[in-house]
Amino acid sequence: MSKSGSVKDGEKGPYDPVPTTDKANDEIKLEAKMSLLNGITVIVGSIIGSGIFVSPTGVLKYTGSVNASLLVWTASGIFSTVGAYCYAELGCMIRKSGADYAYIMETFGPFLAFIRLWVECMIVRPCSQAIVALTFSVYVLKPVFPDCAPPDDATRILAACCICILAFINCWDVKWATRVQDIFTYAKLLALFIIILTGAYQLFTGHTQYFTFDDTNTEVTSIALSFYSGLFAYNGWNYLNFIIEELKDPVKNLPKAIGISCVLVTIVYVFANMAFYTTLSPVEVLGSEAVAVTFANRLFGMFAWMIPVFVALSTFGAVNGILLTSSRLFYAGACEGQMPEILTMIQISRLTPTPAVLCMTLLSMLYLCSSDIFALINYVGFATWLSIGVSVLCLPWLRWTQPKLPRPIKVNLFFPMIYILATLFVTIVPMYASPKETGYGCLMIFTSVPVYFVFISWKSKPKCFQRAVVRITKFLQKIMLVVGKSKPAQV
Incomplete structure (x- = not known):
């Protein structure tokens, strides 16, 4: 197989096992250890991280009213579910680690695939991990600094410690990493169910004064920007596709895991937001750095400490989910010859992609230089949805160019077309409303072009290099x- 090609049935490709002895069965490879439950916890654990505890402020800021913000949360969930449905066909058709990257490589070739790889590896994943780790730090430190914002330096140092601990776990054992994901997913769901049940009680006792459309912002640009924060909270629905080779029976378990996870998260997110607004006014939400902590302080009295603890556990698990799946993207890119060769390598005793994990960790540390969470969200939002829109475009394109490819799941083309149109809305409109952030996003994307031609396309490099x-x-x-x-x- 060429570096720019794709693996067909029966051919040896870059994801084949690494033989270590003369015995055919003694080999180093990423093993399929993940069950359906593990798959669900990877998706739910990756999605439910900092978003639900940070994004209520961002969504409300641009919508202006509680009811409008709830509509954005619901629409964001439906949008993500449609995208996940499209990815189920792509994942079962092209069963290679790397997800979006592998799909674009198969469909549009190495140049566009590298741009996607660059955006994801250099911007989206490390930036997202930094955001979630910073949120973890804010919630851990909030009880220590109840009357003021935690110091920036302390927040960044604690975030770095969080990332380093999880990097060690992911380098040591995949089973440890998935076990961490399982435990912390249950913890975050418990925290959200406590919030939802408390909100349900508040609703039944008549606390509905904030559920209005008053002060709704109807500008198209503001609506699009509100989706950036809403969709950021759902970011992670495609993460299981990145480690599909480690999922048992992917044709059966991938679509099940995606469907169950997206529906569960959408319900939990909408109900959790409703719970917040039974107690907190829009002004209080906009003025809070930690919405869940403010909610707990108002209602739980001496037990208010539980919520920041659970939120810290939630974000800790989300950092683990991002690291677990992102390292496999580095690995997949290196296997195609578009990342350094060292990233294709597996630790000989632990059977983990240690170089890829460490690379992701170091890049995340760079983004911790900024502690402005909402600026980071805007950078990530533009790059993420532009790239994912191109990935979903692979589905109708492959239907036309390669109609005979095996498709265990076949999606109605109405869904990818709707998704692509919605993606154009949330990427083009904010260019007018937030030109600085989208300009930086475009600049980051365009940096991939010279990198590709110098390091990938140029084959006859000097011998000394x-x-x-x-x-x-x-x-x-x-x-x-x-x-x-x-x-x-x-x-």
């Missing part, structure tokens, strides 16, 4: 004890 790369790769192999599927490079 090639020797330096080989030496660095061999050095990193030695200190991390990792091997790839190819023989050690010779200088």
Whole structure:
């Protein structure tokens, strides 16, 4: 297989196991250890992180009224479910780790695939992980600083510690990582169910004064920007596709996991927002850095400490979910020759993609230089939905160009077309309302072009450069004890 091609049935490709001895069964590979329940907790755990506890402020800021914000939360859930439905067909048709990247590589070739890889690896994933880790820090430190915002330095240091601990777990054992994901997913659902039940009691006792359309902002640009915050909270519905090779029976379990997770999260998000507004006024929500903590302080008295603890657990689990799935994207890109070779390698005793995990960790640390969560959300929003829209475009394109590909799940083309149109709305309109953030987003995307032509497309690089790369790769192999599927490079 060429680096720019795709793997067909029966061919050896970049994701094939790494033989370690003469025995065919003794090999180093990413193993299929994840059950349907693990798949659900990966998606739910990745989606429910900081978004539901940060984004109520962002959505309300642009919608202006409680009822309008609830409509945006519902529409964002439906939008994400439609996208997930499209990804179910793509994931069962192209069963390769890397998700969007693998689909674009198969459909549009290496250039657009690299742009998607660059956007996801260099912007979206590390930035999202930094946002969630910062939210974790804010909620952990809020009880220590009840009357003021936690210091920026303390917030960033704690966020870095969170990322480093989870990087160690993901380097040590995939089972540990999925176990962490399971436990913390249950914790975050428990926290949200406590909030929802409390809100239900408030509703039944007549606390409905804030549920109005008063002061609704009907400007198209504001509506689009409100979707940035809403959709950010649902970000992660496609993460299981990135580790599909580690999922048992993916044709059966992938669509089930996606469907169950998206419906569950949409219901939980809408009800949790309703709960917040039974007690907090729009002014209080807009003025709160930690909406769930403010809600708990108003209603739970001496037990108010429970909510920030559960929210911290929630965001901790979300950081783990992002790290678990993102490292596989680096791995997939390296297998296609579009990332450094070291990222294709697996730790010989732990069977984990250690170099990819560490690369993701270091990039996330860079984004911790900024503690402005909402600015980071706007950067991520534009790049994310533009890229995902291109990925969904793969579905109708492949129907036309490769109609004979096996499709265990076949989606009605109405759904991808609606999704693509909605994606154009949430990416084009904000260019007028928020030109600075979208301008930075475009600049980050365009940086991929010279990188591609210099490091990927240009094959006849100077010998000194090639020797330096080989030496660095061999050095990193030695200190991390990792091997790839190819023989050690010779200088």
